[in-house]
Amino acid sequence: MLEPMVKVEIVGHRSRLDATLACLQRCACVQLLDAAAEPALGLTPSSADEGELGESARLRQLRTRIDALIALGFVPPAPDGQAMTATELEDVSTEIEELAPKVEPLVAIIDALEAELNTLPRHVESLRRLAPLVPKLPELESYETVALLVQRRHAAVIGWLRDELVALLGSQFDVITDQVDPDTVGAVFVFPHEQSRRVHALLAGQQVSRVRLPDEYRTMSLGSAIASMETRIVDLPGEIEAARAELVELLGFRTHLHPARALIDRRLAQLDALRNIGTTERAFAVIGWAPRRDLDELANALQREVGTEVLLTELDTVENEQPPVLLTNPAVARPFELFLGMLALPRYGTFDPTVLMALFMPFFFGLMLGDIAYGLIVLALSFWARRRWGPRSEVAADLTRVIGIGAVWAVIWGVVFGEVFGDLGHRVVGLEPLWIDRQEAIGPLLLFAVGIGAAHVILGLLLGLWSAARTADRHKFGERAALLVALCALFTIAGVAAERLPTGLMTPSVVVVVVALVVMISLQWPLGLVMGPLDLIGAVSNVLSYLRIAAIGLASVFLARVANELGAAAPLALGLIIAALFHVLNLALGTFSPTIQALRLHYVEFFDKFYEPGGELFSPFGVAVATEPEVAAPSRVLVEA
Numbered sequence: 001m002l003e004p005m006v007k008v009e010i011v012g013h014r015s016r017l018d019a020t021l022a023c024l025q026r027c028a029c030v031q032l033l034d035a036a037a038e039p040a041l042g043l044t045p046s047s048a049d050e051g052e053l054g055e056s057a058r059l060r061q062l063r064t065r066i067d068a069l070i071a072l073g074f075v076p077p078a079p080d081g082q083a084m085t086a087t088e089l090e091d092v093s094t095e096i097e098e099l100a101p102k103v104e105p106l107v108a109i110i111d112a113l114e115a116e117l118n119t120l121p122r123h124v125e126s127l128r129r130l131a132p133l134v135p136k137l138p139e140l141e142s143y144e145t146v147a148l149l150v151q152r153r154h155a156a157v158i159g160w161l162r163d164e165l166v167a168l169l170g171s172q173f174d175v176i177t178d179q180v181d182p183d184t185v186g187a188v189f190v191f192p193h194e195q196s197r198r199v200h201a202l203l204a205g206q207q208v209s210r211v212r213l214p215d216e217y218r219t220m221s222l223g224s225a226i227a228s229m230e231t232r233i234v235d236l237p238g239e240i241e242a243a244r245a246e247l248v249e250l251l252g253f254r255t256h257l258h259p260a261r262a263l264i265d266r267r268l269a270q271l272d273a274l275r276n277i278g279t280t281e282r283a284f285a286v287i288g289w290a291p292r293r294d295l296d297e298l299a300n301a302l303q304r305e306v307g308t309e310v311l312l313t314e315l316d317t318v319e320n321e322q323p324p325v326l327l328t329n330p331a332v333a334r335p336f337e338l339f340l341g342m343l344a345l346p347r348y349g350t351f352d353p354t355v356l357m358a359l360f361m362p363f364f365f366g367l368m369l370g371d372i373a374y375g376l377i378v379l380a381l382s383f384w385a386r387r388r389w390g391p392r393s394e395v396a397a398d399l400t401r402v403i404g405i406g407a408v409w410a411v412i413w414g415v416v417f418g419e420v421f422g423d424l425g426h427r428v429v430g431l432e433p434l435w436i437d438r439q440e441a442i443g444p445l446l447l448f449a450v451g452i453g454a455a456h457v458i459l460g461l462l463l464g465l466w467s468a469a470r471t472a473d474r475h476k477f478g479e480r481a482a483l484l485v486a487l488c489a490l491f492t493i494a495g496v497a498a499e500r501l502p503t504g505l506m507t508p509s510v511v512v513v514v515v516a517l518v519v520m521i522s523l524q525w526p527l528g529l530v531m532g533p534l535d536l537i538g539a540v541s542n543v544l545s546y547l548r549i550a551a552i553g554l555a556s557v558f559l560a561r562v563a564n565e566l567g568a569a570a571p572l573a574l575g576l577i578i579a580a581l582f583h584v585l586n587l588a589l590g591t592f593s594p595t596i597q598a599l600r601l602h603y604v605e606f607f608d609k610f611y612e613p614g615g616e617l618f619s620p621f622g623v624a625v626a627t628e629p630e631v632a633a634p635s636r637v638l639v640e641a
Helices: 014-027 050-071 086-133 156-169 193-204 222-251 257-276 292-305 334-340 354-369 372-389 394-417 424-429 442-470 474-497 503-523 528-544 547-569 572-609 634-640
Strands: 005-013 031-033 143-151 174-181 184-192 209-211 283-291 310-315
Touching: 005 014, 005 292, 014 257, 014 283, 014 292, 031 257, 050 086, 050 257, 086 222, 086 257, 143 156, 143 193, 156 174, 156 184, 156 193, 184 193, 283 292, 292 310, 334 354, 334 394, 354 372, 354 394, 354 442, 354 547, 354 572, 372 394, 372 424, 372 572, 394 572, 424 547, 442 474, 442 528, 442 547, 442 572, 474 503, 474 528, 503 528, 528 572, 547 572
Parallel strands: none
Antiparallel strands: 005 283, 005 310, 031 283, 143 184, 143 209, 174 184
16 A cells, blocks of 8 residues: 655754654655755755765765775675664774775785786696697797787688798797697797897787786796796785785774664765755744654654754645655565566555556466466465575575465365366366366366456556546546446347347447446547547457466466376386476466566456556665775775775
C-alpha cells in the first residue's frame, strides 16, 4: 500500500538549526523540499558561511584520504556499535597525516613487487623460446642484443631487416634465426652499442614482437637471465607478504576509520542540506514530506533533542502537488516490490498492486507448473539459492522468496492434478487427481483459465474505478465503468450461446453492449469512433490471453509424459538417463516460462486497467547511500589530497 504522506514545516531559532538537522538526520523520516521555493513563506535560501565552506572542504579531503586507506584492504570492519565524536574525528585527521609517509612507501613497494611478479613469467617464457637459438651467447660488454618473435606468416620481415641492417651497418652485426614453435620464428640481432639508436629506429617501424627485459637482466646471457628470473619469481611472494605484514601492522587495528567515514558523511549531508533551508535573520524553516505515521515520533524527538525552540506543524498541500511515494507492505508481499520496481512507481493517491501480485503471481506460476516433484525441487533450489546469495544481495533474496512461494503453489496444484514427474506417479503408485487429469480434460482446463482471466481483468477494472473515483477523474471513471459493463454483458452473451444461461438474457445483453459502446465512443469523441471498439476488443483479448496458463501447463505435462515413455522404452540405465535429461529440461522450462508469463499477465492484462505510474520515490534526509571507496591509486591520494 501507499503510505499516507503529509507536508510539514519545522521552524525555530537559527541557533538551533544544526541540532534540528542532526535530529532529522537521525529520524530519517523527512524528505526535504526547497523552503525558499514556497511563495507563501517569503524566505531566502540558507547558504553556508565561510567557516562551513572550509569545514566542508576539509571533510571531503579527509574522507578521500580515509577511502584511500580503506581501499588498501587492510582496515578491518568496525565492531557493531562503534561510533565517533567530532573531537575524535580531529584526532583521526592528525593520525592520517602521520600515517601517509609510512603507508606510501609500503604501497609503492607492493605495487612494484606485484608488477614484477606478473611480468617475469612472461619474460621467462619468451627467453625459453629463444634460448635454443643461442645456447652459449657470451656476455658482450660492447655489444647489444635485440630478440624478436615473429609470426610465421610474417617471417619474411626478418630477411628484410637483415638487408636493411647490412645497408646500415655493413658487417658490424650478426643475426641468428630459427623456428621456436609451429607458429613463431625467433631472431636475435647482435650489434655494437654505438649503433643502438639507429637499429632501434629501424625496428620501431615494423610489426614485430620484441622481447624487452628489465634493465637488471639486459647485460646477462640468456641462460643467466632465465635462471636469475626463476629465482626471483620464487623470492617475490615472500617479499610481498613481508610488505603486506608491515601494512597490516600499521592499519590492522584502525577499525575506527569506518565510523570516522560515517561521521563525515553525516556532517557533509547536513552541510549539503543547508541549500534547502529557508532563513531569516534570526529564524529558519525546514519544509518537507513525512509519513503521517511518523509525525508524533518526530515531534517528540525534536522536543527531546532540540528543545522548545522549534515547532513542528502540518501544512496544507497546493493543487497538483504530488507527495513522494513510500510503499509499505506485509513481509510476505514485500519481495514482490522487486517486480513493481521494474515499472515506474504508482502515482501518489492511486493503488499499490504489490499485495495482489503476491496473491496472484505465485498462484499462476503454480497452476502452470502443477507438479508435486517439480514443485519440491524448485522449492529446495530456492532455499539453497537464498542461503548462498541472499545475504549478499537483496534482489537475490527477494527473487528466491518469490520462486519459493510459487513452488509451494506448484506442489498444491500437483496434488490437485495428481502429477509427479508428469504421469509417473500414476504409473508407479496409481496416483489419481483430486480434480481433473490435465492430459485428458483439456476443455475444462481451458474454461478454467478463461474464468481466471475474466475474474482478474474485472478486478483490474474495479480497481480502476476506485482509483478514478479517489482522484476525481470523471472521464476515466466513465470509460472504465462502460468497459466493465460491456465486458460483463459479453460474458452473459457467451453464456447464453453456450446454453449455460437463459436465452432471455441475450437481447438485454446485446442492448447493454451497444449502450456501453456508445458511452465509450462519446467519452473519447471523435477518437472514440476507433478507440471505443478497440478498447472493448482489447479487453476481450486480455481475458483470452489467460489461456496461456493452460497452454504452458499442458506443454509441461506432455513433455514429462514423453520423458517417461522414452525412459520406459530404453534399457534401465539408459532409460533413467534419458528420462532425467528430459525432466531437467522440462523443469528449467517449467520454471522460467511460468515466471515470465505470470509477469506478463500482470503487466499487460491486469495493470493496464488501473495502474497510474508517475510516482517519485520517498527519499528522506538521513538515509545515506552506501558507497564503496573507488580509489585508483590509494598511495598517491594519501600524499596529494
